[in-house]
Amino acid sequence: MIINHPILGPRDSAEFTYMGDAALLDRPDWQAKDALLQFVDYGYLRDNPAGPHIELWYHEQGDRSFLVVTRDTTTHEISSVKLASDVARGRGRSK
Amino acid sequence: MRYSGLRVLKEALTGHKGWKPAWRDVAPQAHYDYIVIGGGGHGLATAYYLARNHGAKRVAVLEKGWIGGGNVGRNTTIVRSNYLLDGNEPFYEHSLKLWEGLEQDINYNAMISQRGILNLVHSDAQRDAFTRRGNAMILNGADADLLSTETIQKRYPFLNVNNARFPIKGGLAQYRGGTVRHDAVAWGYARAADQLGVDIIQNCEVTGFRIEGGKCLGVETNRGYIKGDKVASCVAGSSGRLMAKASMRLPIESHVLQAFVSEGLKPVLPGVITFGAGHFYCSQSDKGGLVFGGDLDGYNSYAQRGNLPVVEDVCEGAMAIFPMLGRVRLLRMWGGIMDMSMDGSPIIDHTHIESLYFNGGWCYGGFKATPASGWCYAHLLATDTPHEFATAFRFDRFAKGQMIDEKGMGNNPQLH
Known part of the structure; x- marks a missing residue:
């Protein structure tokens, strides 16, 4: 698989480490009343879809950036690659 | 028909005209006591032990494709019980013991070879x-x-x-430890289950669950609705896809x-x-x-x-x-x-939905577990209590911090 890095251009996926579902970007509020339940869900439950999957790839052998990649789990086709920092900022985080 | 050396000789001398299909090709009935979703090794073993150990009468195995066409025919055929943790080792040792007696039990040559x-x-x-x-x-x-x-x-x-x-x-x-002919495991269990009255229904894909008031009543399939008193998911590899139809998210x-x-x-x-x-x-x-x-x-x-x-x-x-x-x-x-x-170990448990049961999460250790998985899942289905060798394989172990993590990798599924 080739991942089209937003800064470095097309890179072999072997340079990256897969870090799982991109829902992991949204860590639950640790002060919420049901924080324990939320963290069990966050830590252990996954949507695991057959089809488009939004996921995190860490460019460990490259610039150490985290990417948010949309990839079809039935074909391995990659349709979108963004910097995770941009995605998080877009949600009003990492000021 | 019992298979034996004598039978092979007799058929050889009479033009091989006496062989019959190893299991019946049946259409689904409207209602079963047990519906096992997935006709792989685990599903067929479950149906077989339901009939053999618990006397279950109306059992159906629903298979989306054909028997032997899924993961039971795609593995590397190794059987062993070299695990470390208490939650795992008695289960896998039970499995190895069942492998040792399997051919006589199901009257089928599975080419079990304990080559170490x-x-x-x-x-x-x-x-x-x-x-x-x-x-x-x-x-x-x-x-x-x-x-x-x-x-x-x-x-x-x-x-x-x-x-x-x-x-x-x-x-x-x-x-x-050793190897087993994986296709023969599927065919042997299918034949043995069929002989005990289990309906093996191929080309029957489950498209949804009928769930009312927190209870599973049956399954929608491409061959119509089938009512089931107990519905048992057994589709490791596709568990996420199937259980999403019951709106369940899994630790998988x-x-x-x-x-x-x-x-x-x-x-x-x-x-x-x-x-x-x-x-x-x-x-x-x-x-x-x-x-x-x-x-x-x-x-x-x-x-x-x-x-x-x-x-x-x-x-x-x-x-x-x-x-x-x-x-x-x-x-x-x-x-x-x-x-x-999430911890590299399987799940054999009931779900939060009444009458809906789950067997999956086998990582890449599913084949060796086939007999014990069927044995313990059948026990759970028939008695509503976990089998003594599978008490640790629960859904709630993640919330309770009782993971069975042989490799100590934490919740990184790709590392187990």
Whole structure:
């Protein structure tokens, strides 16, 4: 698989480490009343879809950036690659 | 019809006109006591033991494709019980015992061959870890033998014990481990279940669950609605896809694992050997092909095919210990989809939906578990209590912090 890095251009996926579902970007509020339940869900439950999957790839052998990649789990086709920092900022985080 | 040597002789002399299909081709009835979704090894074993051990009468196995067309025909056929943790080892040892008696039990030649499995050790720390594992196995009634480098060199002269980076420092052997003809397991269980009255319904895909008031009443299929008093999911690899239809999220990711077969060779490899420094394992099939595999590709996939970096990694593992394989040509390679759970161990449990049960999360250890998985799942379905060997395989172990994590990798499914 080739991942089209937003800064470095097309890179072999072997340079990256897969870090799982991109829902992991949204860590639950640790002060919420049901924080324990939320963290069990966050830590252990996954949507695991057959089809488009939004996921995190860490460019460990490259610039150490985290990417948010949309990839079809039935074909391995990659349709979108963004910097995770941009995605998080877009949600009003990492000021 | 019972299979026997005499029968083969008789058929040979009478033109093979007496053989009958090994199981009936039936249309689904409107209502069953038990509906097992998934006609793989585990589903068929579940149906068989439901009928055999618990006297269940109206049992259906629904299979989307054909019997033997899923993961039961895509694995590397190894059976063993060399686990460390208390939650796992009694279960896998029970499974190995069932393998040992399986052919007589189901009257089917599954070509069970206890040729032994050897896990190689490459460092002092690893020898300590394997010593501990061997002791845990012996405590649970399994067999284990710690071998010295000299013994290994004598028994397996082709191994490169002096590899500069990964010298072989010893190994842990389980002589009762070995290989089984995987297709025959599916066919044998299907035939045995069928003879006890189980309906095996192929080309019947479950498209949804009918759930009312928190209770599962039956399943929608491409061949119509089927009512079921108890509905049992048993589709490891596709668990995420199936249980999403019941709006369940699972502690599971689906990953692709590749496996390989070389061209046929004369007998070169006695038993199963695993490399301890990388991830590589290998055995030789009765046809002569070397059957081997290694790591997952490491990303969510339902594609049943992998990528080349893992192929290279696996072949490097092979060359590190078996330099003799350098000129062997690869015949085939393929990918299978694994339910990779969050702690590397399976789940056999009821769900939060009444009458809906779940068996999955087998990671890439599902094949060896086939008999015990069916045995314990049937027990759960029939009695609504977990079998004594499967009490740890619960859904709530993640919330309670009672993970069964053999490798200590935490909630990283791709690393188990």
